[in-house]
Amino acid sequence: MRTRNPNRISLILVLAIVALGVIWIVFSRYAAPALINSAYHGGSWPIFNGMITGQASHPLEEYLSDWEALSWNLLLIFPVTGLSVVLVIRHMKLIPQIDTYPGLVSFAQKPAGKVLCLAVFAAGLVLLREPLWLELTAILALMTFLPQYRRICLTFSTLYWLIFHPAWNRWNVIGTVARREGVEAALNIPLLQVLMGLVVICFCGAVAHLFFRWNHSPLTKRPVLALHVFYILLLLSACYGPFSGQWRVLLWTFLVGLGSYFWYFGYTLVDQSSKGRDPYSLQLGTYRPMWNGSWFVPTPFVKGAAYLRKIEAKNPQELAVTQLKGIKLLYWVLLLSVVLALFIHTVHDFRHAPESALLNKTLKLAGMHLPLQLGIPVFEDALARSVARKPYPWYTCWASLIAVFFKNMLAMSVWGNQIVACCRMAGFRALRNTYRPLESKTIAEFWNRYYFYFKEVLVDFYFYPTYTRYLKGYRRARLFAATLAAACFGNMFFQFIRNLNYIWDLGLWKTLLGFHVYAFYAFVLGTGIAISQLRSRNAVPQSPHWFRDRILPSMSVVLFYSLLTIFNDWAPTYPITERFSFLAHLFAFWS
Amino acid sequence: MNDRATVRAFLKDLLLKRGDTDEFADTDSLIVLRGRLASVDVLELVVFLEEQYKIDFGEQGFDQNRVDTVDEIMVLIKEAPI
Numbered sequence: 001m002r003t004r005n006p007n008r009i010s011l012i013l014v015l016a017i018v019a020l021g022v023i024w025i026v027f028s029r030y031a032a033p034a035l036i037n038s039a040y041h042g043g044s045w046p047i048f049n050g051m052i053t054g055q056a057s058h059p060l061e062e063y064l065s066d067w068e069a070l071s072w073n074l075l076l077i078f079p080v081t082g083l084s085v086v087l088v089i090r091h092m093k094l095i096p097q098i099d100t101y102p103g104l105v106s107f108a109q110k111p112a113g114k115v116l117c118l119a120v121f122a123a124g125l126v127l128l129r130e131p132l133w134l135e136l137t138a139i140l141a142l143m144t145f146l147p148q149y150r151r152i153c154l155t156f157s158t159l160y161w162l163i164f165h166p167a168w169n170r171w172n173v174i175g176t177v178a179r180r181e182g183v184e185a186a187l188n189i190p191l192l193q194v195l196m197g198l199v200v201i202c203f204c205g206a207v208a209h210l211f212f213r214w215n216h217s218p219l220t221k222r223p224v225l226a227l228h229v230f231y232i233l234l235l236l237s238a239c240y241g242p243f244s245g246q247w248r249v250l251l252w253t254f255l256v257g258l259g260s261y262f263w264y265f266g267y268t269l270v271d272q273s274s275k276g277r278d279p280y281s282l283q284l285g286t287y288r289p290m291w292n293g294s295w296f297v298p299t300p301f302v303k304g305a306a307y308l309r310k311i312e313a314k315n316p317q318e319l320a321v322t323q324l325k326g327i328k329l330l331y332w333v334l335l336l337s338v339v340l341a342l343f344i345h346t347v348h349d350f351r352h353a354p355e356s357a358l359l360n361k362t363l364k365l366a367g368m369h370l371p372l373q374l375g376i377p378v379f380e381d382a383l384a385r386s387v388a389r390k391p392y393p394w395y396t397c398w399a400s401l402i403a404v405f406f407k408n409m410l411a412m413s414v415w416g417n418q419i420v421a422c423c424r425m426a427g428f429r430a431l432r433n434t435y436r437p438l439e440s441k442t443i444a445e446f447w448n449r450y451y452f453y454f455k456e457v458l459v460d461f462y463f464y465p466t467y468t469r470y471l472k473g474y475r476r477a478r479l480f481a482a483t484l485a486a487a488c489f490g491n492m493f494f495q496f497i498r499n500l501n502y503i504w505d506l507g508l509w510k511t512l513l514g515f516h517v518y519a520f521y522a523f524v525l526g527t528g529i530a531i532s533q534l535r536s537r538n539a540v541p542q543s544p545h546w547f548r549d550r551i552l553p554s555m556s557v558v559l560f561y562s563l564l565t566i567f568n569d570w571a572p573t574y575p576i577t578e579r580f581s582f583l584a585h586l587f588a589f590w591s
Numbered sequence: 592m593n594d595r596a597t598v599r600a601f602l603k604d605l606l607l608k609r610g611d612t613d614e615f616a617d618t619d620s621l622i623v624l625r626g627r628l629a630s631v632d633v634l635e636l637v638v639f640l641e642e643q644y645k646i647d648f649g650e651q652g653f654d655q656n657r658v659d660t661v662d663e664i665m666v667l668i669k670e671a672p673i
Contacts, residue, residue, distance in 0.1 A: 310623050311623060311624060444631060445629075464637075465652075467653075468649045482634070
């Protein structure tokens with residue numbers, strides 16, 4: 001017996017509202033102005049002619065302008081209200097749960113279905129302005145039609161990305177070093193970057209081979225620690241070693257290259273003890289994989305080879321469901337990108353709004369502009385004014401701080417979840433990077449929901465090792481130490497090696513000193529998460545009160561992270577005293 | 592109660608603390624695929640395995656992929672020195 005899709009009526013209603021919206025845009029942009037023009041000159045039907053009587057005192061342009069504002073407001077109000085009502089009444093998700101429709105899952109396993117899924121996904125990438133959408137789609141198509149070679153395709157795509165899109169973290173340092181050493185003309189920097197990339201992955205392969213072979217020696221038993229020590233020694237050599245000219249450039253290039261792959265390589269090393277460990281050729285696929293798209297991402301999305309083995313779709317049905325989830329997530333990201341653009345446009349102004357192809361194209365086609373701008377200063381501006389001793393009023397600073405919190409949250413969701421969507425499309429059942437952060441009731445929960453894969457790096461490399469090795473007899477102290485090791489020390493180390501440009505420009509010591517603001521941030525964050533974890537060990541209340549147990553904790557979390565934003569800056573710009581001054585100004589209403 | 596039942600009871604209790612009352616099979620992923628347990632819950636599991644089965648993760652290294660399902664935890668317990 002055929003089962004009827006429970007969301008069918010909801011979908012029809014949504015499509016009807018969207019269709020009405022489109023009809024309204026066409027009518028308000030093309031038909032109505034002509035009608036107003038005609039009525040203004042008395043050439044329309046009497047009923048319309050009678051609506052315009054002030055020709056003597058009001059020019060035609062005024063009527064047209066009023067109509068534009070009215071039509072735009074109506075366009076905003078009715079569809080938004082209609083969609084909200086449908087969503088609430090029909091208990092419907094904003095993005096349909098297409099991965100739960102049996103017919104669609106079955107269709108997505110057939111060649112035509114696969115092509116359609118890829119086309120829909122590619123369209124989403126284009127709308128998100130992903131510059132490498134064509135290459136991404138081509139590789140995804142290979143992985144979709146040849147799932148048995150998925151991991152090999154991933155390795156080839158990684159190598160392809162390394163050679164043709166070799167974005168590295170702070171790779172401009174190499175050019176700066178070459179210029180200062182006077183060898184810029186003698187070196188082809190882009191070629192050097194590609195060659196050094198290959199050298200780095202060969203180096204990682206050789207080291208991994210040694211670690212895999214002698215994994216019981218004292219050195220290789222602690223691979224993450226060994227990697228940290230090696231990188232720090234390399235950094236010290238680059239800063240203080242007796243190198244000059246091309247040798248210095250080569251050393252810094254290697255430092256930047258290895259730094260870019262540091263965490264990716266770390267996952268290969270911790271995979272050494274796994275039973276079903278992948279050979280290095282497959283481990284390589286996880287080194288800045290193609291689903292990162294055009295971004296350089298120092299955080300391994302989605303962790304290492306061990307994780308990929310676990311989350312890989314094992315059969316055609318799992319692949320179809322995973323890909324449909326990928327499409328669903330990508331379109332959710334698209335929606336969020338529009339919300340982000342609208343948010344920034346409305347809260348700040350158009351200069352700070354990111355480019356949203358969907359929003360811009362829609363507005364351009366409709367010939368409209370957003371009617372509301374609150375003009376709240378961006379956080380950087382508010383802080384700069386405070387430093388210049390010309391601060392905005394305390395309430396404006398609060399608005400700016402809360403706005404940057406929500407802006408960052410939306411931006412993180414758009415950025416990270418686009419990567420996860422591509423990963424799912426490749427056939428890996430990855431968890432979302434940002435998942436309902438505003439539902440968090442504790443500081444620790446927010447940290448888990450906000451930037452999942454960064455948190456996972458810190459958990460895998462610092463939290464678990466510290467917890468399982470030290471302070472075993474002291475349960476609370478053990479948890480506290482492990483959390484500080486991850487959220488404080490690990491977090492600082494991650495950001496420190498990510499910003500090699502400051503180390504080159506300012507020197508190691510000055511960079512360390514300039515890092516004091518971020519160190520404070522990381523310490524408060526680590527302490528906050530640790531306390532939150534210790535407190536949240538209590539059981540969930542049986543009958544939670546909606547305000548005391550739901551709203552209030554969420555608001556407290558937002559407040560904590562908003563205030564912490566003041567110190568969340570790894571660039572040595574303003575000293576900590578200026579940031580405390582800004583913090584004090586927020587509470588100026590008490591004085 | 593046998594080891595499997597003990598582990599299941601412990602995990603059920605852990606999920607209940609998070610307000611998660613859904614059932615789970617022995618092969619269901621609790622961490623990696625579904626994220627039903629957070630890292631801090633995994634620590635509770637670590638302490639449980641250390642105290643109950645004398646597994647020393649400090650010595651062998653900890654990999655959350657090896658405690659993702661009841662079946663995987665059982666393998667770990669079987670490999671334990673006692």
